[in-house]
Amino acid sequence: MLFRYLFSTPYITKTCTLNKLNRTLSTLPQLSSEKYGVKRKEFGVLKNDDVKFFQSLISKERVLTDESELLPYNIDWIKNCRGQSKVVLKPKTTEEVSQILKYCNERRLAVCPQGGNTGLVGGSVPVFDEVIINFMLMNKIISVDELSGALVCEAGCILENLDNYARERNLIMPLDLGAKGSCQIGGNISTNAGGIRLLRYGNLQGTVLGVEAVKADGSIIDCLRTLKKDNTGYHLKHLFIGSEGTLGVVTKVAIQCPSLPKSVNLGFFGVESFDSVLQLYKSAKSSLGEILSAFEMADSLSIGTTVKNLKLTNPIGEYPFYVLIETHGSDEEHDSDKLSRFLSREMDSGLIVDGTVTAEETKMKSIWNIRESIAGAALHGGYMFKYDVSVPLRSYYELVHVLRRRLRAVDCKVYGYGHVGDGNIHINVVVPEYSKEVYGLLEPFIFEEVSKHKGSISAEHGVGFRKPQYIHYSKDQTSLQLMRDMKRVMDPNGILNPYKVLPDPS
Ligand code: FAD
Ligand code: MLT
Ligand code: ZN
Numbered sequence: 001m002l003f004r005y006l007f008s009t010p011y012i013t014k015t016c017t018l019n020k021l022n023r024t025l026s027t028l029p030q031l032s033s034e035k036y037g038v039k040r041k042e043f044g045v046l047k048n049d050d051v052k053f054f055q056s057l058i059s060k061e062r063v064l065t066d067e068s069e070l071l072p073y074n075i076d077w078i079k080n081c082r083g084q085s086k087v088v089l090k091p092k093t094t095e096e097v098s099q100i101l102k103y104c105n106e107r108r109l110a111v112c113p114q115g116g117n118t119g120l121v122g123g124s125v126p127v128f129d130e131v132i133i134n135f136m137l138m139n140k141i142i143s144v145d146e147l148s149g150a151l152v153c154e155a156g157c158i159l160e161n162l163d164n165y166a167r168e169r170n171l172i173m174p175l176d177l178g179a180k181g182s183c184q185i186g187g188n189i190s191t192n193a194g195g196i197r198l199l200r201y202g203n204l205q206g207t208v209l210g211v212e213a214v215k216a217d218g219s220i221i222d223c224l225r226t227l228k229k230d231n232t233g234y235h236l237k238h239l240f241i242g243s244e245g246t247l248g249v250v251t252k253v254a255i256q257c258p259s260l261p262k263s264v265n266l267g268f269f270g271v272e273s274f275d276s277v278l279q280l281y282k283s284a285k286s287s288l289g290e291i292l293s294a295f296e297m298a299d300s301l302s303i304g305t306t307v308k309n310l311k312l313t314n315p316i317g318e319y320p321f322y323v324l325i326e327t328h329g330s331d332e333e334h335d336s337d338k339l340s341r342f343l344s345r346e347m348d349s350g351l352i353v354d355g356t357v358t359a360e361e362t363k364m365k366s367i368w369n370i371r372e373s374i375a376g377a378a379l380h381g382g383y384m385f386k387y388d389v390s391v392p393l394r395s396y397y398e399l400v401h402v403l404r405r406r407l408r409a410v411d412c413k414v415y416g417y418g419h420v421g422d423g424n425i426h427i428n429v430v431v432p433e434y435s436k437e438v439y440g441l442l443e444p445f446i447f448e449e450v451s452k453h454k455g456s457i458s459a460e461h462g463v464g465f466r467k468p469q470y471i472h473y474s475k476d477q478t479s480l481q482l483m484r485d486m487k488r489v490m491d492p493n494g495i496l497n498p499y500k501v502l503p504d505p506s
Pocket of ligand 1: 123187188244251461500
């Protein structure tokens with residue numbers, strides 16, 4: 001048994017990894033409309049007068065029309081989808097957003113709201129010529145109440161900036177994800193993003209206290225309360241959490257920030273089987289109790305490929321499975337006591353074969369960097385089919401075996417990793433280049449398998465453009481009809497993020 005503390009591992013910041021990958025677009029992805037055979041709906045077509053109106057409303061500098069400038073706004077992070085928008089608008093205030101939407105609604109111009117464009121299901125980029133409303137300039141922090149932890153900000157604030165700001169005030173953001181250097185809080189809310197600490201701090205449906213949003217017709221909905229409890233009728237904020245920009249656009253957010261933990265530990269462990277991962281999870285929950293803040297797993301291919309592609313260092317040896325266990329607590333002695341007892345028991349039991357534990361910030365960052373870079377590292381291997389499903393824990397890893405068997409004749413890598421505490425596994429299928437044949441082998445097969453387990457076809461990334469036709473595997477027809485009815489009320493002309501979330505009735 002080798003147990004050690006980490007030595008220096010190169011740390012690539014998340015921001016740096018994201019930017020680097022986003023900017024090395026060597027070949028352009030195929031247009032989404034051609035790749036997936038979508039027909040343009042009958043929306044208005046952008047005219048010079050429309051551009052002139054936008055320029056007069058928000059100034060020339062904040063209206064992009066140059067084709068090369070538009071390119072990064074038209075392509076998604078995993079280079080799977082490409083739209084054909086002719087204009088990007090960068091409003092600075094809710095009033096500007098309201099005026100833009102009012103105009104687009106009257107002119108029947110379709111709109112694609114866009115945050116940090118880190119979404120993984122094609123929801124953040126247009127399919128045809130939708131007007132892109134990008135929120136990057138709505139990035140002001142409005143207030144923070146250090147007593148209650150309520151932080152109020154504009155939708156375009158980058159998650160990492162908010163977290164840094166909160167930390168200076170002994171608070172943290174309740175969510176953390178690998179894209180935090182680029183994703184925006186408005187995008188997080190619109191996708192109901194999960195991330196690595198959902199297990200501890202809960203999901204955004206609980207931590208978002210209030211939102212301000214703009215409806216398709218330009219009317220502003222002010223639900224920007226900072227109260228923890230408010231049972232005055234329907235909880236309208238939930239219309240915007242996870243609706244991926246199809247019911248309205250989020251302009252401001254009030255969110256509950258937990259206290260900055262005084263004591264943080266992170267362990268990275270080698271484990272022999274997936275069954276051991278599950279047993280370890282059960283044991284961690286009961287032994288670590290309230291201090292457990294993350295329990296993540298990755299298989300050997302996920303970690304091996306990431307370390308190799310990004311030239312990182314795996315701090316322990318090679319094992320079939322890896323587990324990351326993090327604790328957040330308020331008393332160093334108490335936490336390390338609990339952790340030591342848990343570790344020595346599970347090393348004796350053989351569930352943990354090897355590992356490293358650290359409380360040093362740079363070393364923790366290095367370990368998290370390996371886990372959080374899995375998605376980006378896969379892009380170095382070619383084209384990635386990406387799935388994000390939740391299934392009962394006992395069946396969590398089965399799908400990886402099933403897919404490997406199904407794809408045995410194909411030149412590909414299939415690997416699984418994810419948020420065990422949330423029952424959410426990510427499966428990446430990496431092929432040298434996009435292939436219709438592999439696509440046909442994967443979909444709808446994978447969703448049928450998920451539905452056999454009564455799982456969800458999207459645990460955290462959303463439905464976006466890539467999954468509306470499969471949503472019925474997770475939603476019955478009555479629920480889908482209610483979704484359509486809500487869409488009609490909120491956006492009667494269907495201008496908000498068309499081709500996303502809701503399946504075409506035909
Ligand atoms: P975008 O990608 O720009 O948009 C996402 C969706 O939200 C689109 O449908 C868009 O139209 C809509 N939208 C954006 N802003 C607004 C707004 N202001 N109003 C209305 N609609 C809006 N996701 C997780 O859940 N958990 C993870 O752990 C996680 N890790 C990731 C790691 C990496 C490396 C990457 C690249 C992505 C990861 N994601 C994860 C996915 C992605 O980061 C999240 O979905 C994130 O919440 C998207 O935020 P964004 O600002 O980039 O939104
Ligand atoms: C993660 O958990 O790393 C993210 O959700 C992104 C991914 O699916 O790789
Ligand atoms: Zn995830």
